[in-house]
Amino acid sequence: MSATLHVIGAGPVGRSLLRALEGGPYRVRAVSDTSGTVFDRDRVDVAALAEHKVSGGRYAERAGAALVPLESLLSHGTADIVVDCTASELARGPEAIARADAALGAGSSVVFAAKHALATEPLSFLEPLRSRRIGINAVLGGTGLALQEELEDLLGAVESVAIVGNTSTTAVIEALERGASLEAALARAREAGYLEADASRDLDGTDAAAKLAIVASLLTGARVRVDDIERPAFDRLDPDLLAARRRKGRTTRLVGRLRGDGAVSLAYEELPAAGSLSVPPGRVAYAYRLRQGGTRIHIGSGVGTHGTVRALLTDVDAAASRGAPPRAASEAVSVTPGAEVFAAASPLPLVHGGRLDAWRLGFEIEGPEEGPVILVQGGISSGRHVCRTARDPSPGWWDAVVGPGRAVDTSRYRVLSTDFLGGTGASSGPSGPGESFPVVTSHDQAEAIVRLLDALGIETVHACIGASYGGMVGLALAERHPRRVGRLIVFGAPERAHPAATAARALQRRILRLGLERGFPREAVILARALAMTTYRSPAELRSRFDAPPEWRDAEPVFPVERYLESRGADFARTATPRSYATLLRAIDLHRVRGESIRVPTLLIGATTDVLVPIEQIEELAAKIPCARRLVRIPSRYGHDAFLKETETLGPVIQAALQGARP
Helix, strand or coil: CCCEEEEECCCHHHHHHHHHHCCCCCEEEEEECCCCEEECCCCCCHHHHHHHHHCCCCHHHCCCCECCCHHHHHCCCCCCEEEECCCCCHHHHHHHHHHHHHHHHCCCEEEECCCHHHHHCHHHHHHHHHCCCEECCCCCCCCHHHHHHHHHHHCCCEEEEEEECCHHHHHHHHHHHCCCCHHHHHHHHHHCCCCCCCCHHHHCCHHHHHHHHHHHHHHHCCCCCHHHCCCCCHHHCCHHHHHHHHHCCEEEEEEEEECCCCCEEEEEEEEECCCCCCCCCCCEEEEEEECCCCEEEEEECCCHHHHHHHHHHHHHHHHHCCCCCCCCCCEEEECCCCCCEEECCCCEECCCCCEECCCEEEEEEECCCCCCEEEEECCCCCCCCCCCCCCCCCCCCCCCCEECCCCEECCCCEEEEECCCCCCCCCCCCCCCCCCCCCCCHHHHHHHHHHHHHHHCCCCECEEEEECHHHHHHHHHHHHCHHHECCEEEECCCCECCHHHHHHHHHHHHHHHHHHHHCCHHHHHHHHHHHHHHHHCCHHHHHHHHCCCCEEECCEEECHHHHHHHHHHHHHHCCCCHHHHHHHHHHHHCCECCHHHCCCCEEEEEECCCCCCCHHHHHHHHHHCCCCEEEEEECCCCHHHHHHHCHHHHHHHHHHHHCCCCC
């Protein structure tokens, strides 16, 4: 039997929730407004009731409406889950608390849309929060569920908290930054559904102060009163100053802070435009800095009428324990040094069908917080560790190009890189010998990266640099999301795989399957990778290095190139598994983009000796890209691996492209 609901409140959120519930898995037994309650033990007609409210009617006018006090009805257990959609009015906090107490006392769960109950007596809800009997996802802009799930870990472990929780002020500020008048900025925010009819409720800081008070009270165990938080005057913001900051790559946000000594503050702060707190309108950010190092960042989109409804449905799903993935939970990002992981709260639909539930993306980010962000992705064996850092001084796969003073200067740029989905890094992939993994493509990888950018509050990357498979992902990202990419730099990546290259990878996948079937998984990886190496390097290089007589072992000749290939395969097999390797090989062969669809400034680089991605394919792609294309041909004996070997040539080319100059 499906869970039953009682929806309280018939304003914009309450009406939209009723429409969202129509035809869904839950049975709405009761709806209430200030006039009365309509109840049916099976289910009420939510569509008719929503329409009744839109036309200006009251529930008391409906046949059979109950006119008894709402708390009395709730105390008799009207439904499994009570969803309180009443408007946030701090003066009416005691009424909301009384309703919640009555419902909880009858065994119901309670989901809040508004913050007035928690802002009034936050500590009284601590135990129900821990036991998951109340839901606050919408209260905190779609991040409440993430806080609830991590509450036990955060209690006593948080050094400080920073909150950008009021999207109304964010929307108005961004409009002012772009030169709009205050009246036009307010109108835009209201049209987007962020601003209440009475704008003062948002702009006087009360909403932001209430959210700060809730979080501070829950984490410190000491009640923080909303009235005790000093609120800055919005009308003292200087539009000219806001616009000047924007021109310098800075922005302004209303930031609530909880410090280590328990002090709280609320102020308009100047922030780097690419920082994690500089979320765009429609999103909120809650950053929890931990005492042992690192920060957990929750980004939510549960704002405005529709966003709030999505956040409510997430809590309803959780309360009903249906086992379904949350529909709109916040995206949680752990940036603990050495363990950066984006844990997605909602599924990732895949190009070739199916989806990834509860997926994660491992990443590293290095460089000044205010620096322009550059996304760097390499081949399938590269991983997220691009260069040596203070946190991880081990060699990166592109130290000669990325790092302090290098072409991609991490003292100037903020460099982001990820592990690919399906691989063996910190991102989701096949974790066991018998575990299957869905088919993923370069476009799926790109969509995962966009979700990570959203969670980190990065609207646009200054540049995307991709080599080999990372170049394919860069092309897919630019094709699907051109506004997220300032410029594109790609080495050795075509529109689609060459049939000759696919033939070699098809044999590699056959080797991997055979190894799994016969019980020789490691040997299969070694052999498949050895075969791959013959396509990564040029015939000229192999001849110059290995044209020598064989050694004899047990009456069998062992050629120098054999030893080299076996060594490279053994190195790769230390981390790769047959299934992860096959997943990424398949992803390469499924890569498809249309050059005509790539409309960002693009630099294409190809090695003239590349047999895996022949230079002719790069030339064909360059001829199709309509927007500011450039093609650089690099003579190299290293073939496809030239991006790893010809760093002295590549460095100046990439550096010039990042600065907007022609190499």
